[in-house]
């Protein structure tokens with residue numbers, strides 16, 4: 001946990017719409033037994049989402065209001081398959097607002113230790129260990145060298161030389 | 162009132178740092194005022210588990226999203242390309258990718274060669290020694306012998322090609338097109354106290370390793386050792402002048418919001434292609450009613466941003482993912498004018514590696530490649546760590562209608578008017594973007610990619626800020642002369658990206674710094690006739 005995470009209280013900014021957001025993230029990234037993955041509605045991940053909305057707070061509120069309006073009331077109280085159908089329609093009608101929902105969800109889901117382990121990424125920050133990257137085979141550049149200069153030569157007075 | 166300094170530099174970014182370091186040997190009293198602060202490398206996102214999330218929070222590239230104390234708002238509603246910058250010691254180099262091409266010799270002569278825009282009053286040969294000096298100061302890695310350029314030195318070996326560079330390089334060979342490892346402001350060896358790159362892949366949000374050449378770890382430590390004073394958290398509002406039409410210094414707000422006057426014999430603007438015209442326009446007075454140094458009416462005009470296109474694909478085999486500097490190789494195949502393509506001038510490609518899991522998921526969902534629901538996990542696994550692609554950096558031609566003005570309503574925290582951007586894509590740019598998208602798709606197909614996505618113009622890519630106080634010999638057609646001095650105010654210089662006459666089709670920082678070193682050199686060699 002970094003300073004940024006520690007300093008942010010587990011605020012609950014969307015008291016009214018929390019159930020809506022919970023339903024949305026669960027539809028977006030559901031748990032998977034096949035891949036051994038939690039859903040984005042897993043309590044720890046969802047708490048992280050609520051805590052980490054940050055600068056997206058105004059747009060997220062707008063997105064949640066729009067989903068509620070789209071659902072004609074409370075999304076979370078509707079049957080699950082109806083929720084999924086409504087959200088699919090919402091996503092294609094309001095791609096920008098859907099994008100905000102996706103961003104706040106993915107930012108926390110894809111840093112959870114269980115998820116990172118399942119997708120084969122070490123659960124650590126990049127620094128200080130860094131990563132290995134193949135140097136590559138420099139002889140691949142032989143044909144590029146063989147072709148010779150490709151820049152436009154400029155002579156005195158701006159003429160082609 | 163503060164004590165008078167010989168030289169007041171405003172802005173501690175790419176150009177401000179270079180000019181400060183170069184002038185240090187004159188032993189003049191030199192002060193730099195910078196509105197932002199020093200960065201702590203240990204505080205960069207790559208040190209924490211929330212490294213990807215912070216790219217859209219306190220390390221967002223848009224000042225309008227970041228909204229930190231150092232930032233000023235920029236009204237970019239009237240532009241399809243949104244502005245990106247960083248305000249602090251190091252300026253934009255804190256966030257830049259360190260992709261470090263030079264302009265080509267032809268870039269300085271577009272009027273003579275192609276009959277468009279204007280020639281620069283200086284040429285590649287004039288800048289060559291300053292490019293080389295700057296390469297050594299910034300610590301540039303590169304591979305000797307790039308046929309896209311006249312011969313140049315290599316300070317140290319290039320960044321690794323990785324799987325991305327090799328896969329796309331093989332495709333370029335199949336097509337018979339130029340490609341080469343990028344010149345990068347990233348040290349690949351221990352260099353001047355800087356540790357080598359360890360492939361964190363987070364150059365775009367500050368390098369915790371100190372391998373990337375941001376000016377807070379290159380020029381500034383040397384300049385400060387040479388007794389240059391850098392005062393951070395000081396935001397300049399305007400330049401003052403006297404009856405003789407000379408600059409007398411600048412007003413600034415300190416960290417407590419107190420307004421202070423700093424007198425100076427010479428003032429050097431280094432606030433970038435938006436910050437500099439903003440302050441010059443805000444320095445309007447009875448003597449200079451249209452803004453300072455603006456008798457040509459060109460301050461703020463001819464804004465060039467380099468429209469970008471992005472072309473990315475996915476591969477069956479794993480690629481580099483988020484490991485390694487995001488950009489690895491470049492192509493200058495379509496750089497020089499070929500009128501049969503339907504446009505003048507050209508563009509380069511930057512070939513880029515993949516992203517971390519968060520960005521892969523967000524992009525994949527936005528592009529419709531990763532669904533919501535059941536199929537999410539399988540689609541994510543297919544795409545994550547398997548993507549690579551490129552952006553094209555298109556030459557933007559100067560047009561007076563593309564400009565920076567002062568917003569009549571929007572102000573920063575100190576009450577200084579915010580800049581307003583008015584920018585349209587030209588027909589030439591659109592054709593160039595289309596061409597680069599079509600060729601980019603060909604490259605990715607030749608490399609065996611599938612699920613190819615394109616964006617043109619890339620909206621959040623206004624990070625190259627050029628042309629708004631251009632240089633030239635004619636005072637009616639330019640703001641500063643051929644060595645960076647204002648035509649109107651004889652002790653006012655501009656050294657940042659504002660002075661670009663044309664933009665070329667490559668990232669500008671190498672040239673911005675070479676020009677700053679050149680202007681500093683001119684100041685030093687003309688010291689006794691500087692105001693004549």
Ligand SMILES: Cc1cc2nc3c(=O)[nH]c(=O)nc-3n(C[C@H](O)[C@H](O)[C@H](O)COP(=O)(O)OP(=O)(O)OC[C@H]3O[C@@H](n4cnc5c(N)ncnc54)[C@H](O)[C@@H]3O)c2cc1C
Nearest residue numbers: 172174175176196248252253257258260397657658668670
């Ligand atoms: C995300 C990103 C990626 C980039 N990638 C690349 C790349 O790979 N290659 C490349 O060549 N370029 C890249 N760039 C662009 C590069 O950062 C700029 O070209 C370069 O930093 C511009 O140098 P400059 O000196 O003109 O201005 P800057 O470096 O922007 O410095 C201006 C400084 O002036 C200060 N300032 C402004 N107004 C005031 C005021 N009123 N009072 C006091 N201080 C003030 C600012 O705080 C800032 O520190 C990138 C930029 C960004 C944002």
Ligand code: SF4
Nearest residue numbers: 358359361362364368
């Ligand atoms: S890839 Fe290299 S230069 Fe970029 S952040 Fe990592 S260590 Fe620094």
